[in-house]
Amino acid sequence: MNSFEPHITVATVVEQDGRLLFVREHQDGELVLNQPAGHVEFGEDLMQAAYRETLEETAWQVEVTDLLGWYIFQPFKGAGVYYRACFVARPLKHDPRQKLDRGIEEAVWLTPQELSALQAEHRSPLVARCVSDYLSGRRLPLDSIYQHPWPLQQG
Incomplete structure (x- = not known):
């Protein structure tokens, strides 16, 4: 039996005045468009990770309001498998002085x-799939995710 190490990621769909928030980022030497997204860090719950990644990549503080869904993607056979929890969030405050994450060219x-x-x-x-699902009105309640509390770190 083959085992693999899944990549757990988060993303957010953020709307304001009919526009959605994206990042232009570097991937393999090219500029690409993506939702604010990234990997979940140890000790972080999914919603915390979505908030953090959005802030680091766009300089926008957001309120995570809904779960849009789970998306599973393997770029090509033999590549890692990405499990993406995509959230809906509303923008709260932007800090234009905040430096964006390494690899992020701009938020648009x-x-x-x-x-x-x-x-x-x-x-x-x-x-595109996350935007399509968002525009179709899909929203799942945040309490459909249960995360057992992390154990306290032993000193």
Whole structure:
């Protein structure tokens, strides 16, 4: 039996005035578009990770309001498998002085039509799928996720 190490990631769909928040980031020497997203860190719950990644990549503080869904993606046979928990969040406050994460070129607000016209730049098919699910009205309650409390660290 083959085992593998899954990649647990989070992403957020953030809307303001009919535009959605994305990042232009470097991947394999190219600029690509993605939702604010990244890996969950040890000791972090999924919603904390979504908040942190959005803040680090866009300089926007957000309120995570809903779970959009779980998305599983393998870029090619033999590649790692990514398990993405995508959340819906509303923007609260932007800090234009905050430096963005390494690899992030800029945060951009795009209409769904603008995003669609840039499909060749999407980091993965999950970018469009998450937007499609969001626009269809999909929302799952946050309490559909249960995380048992992390044990206290022993000193």
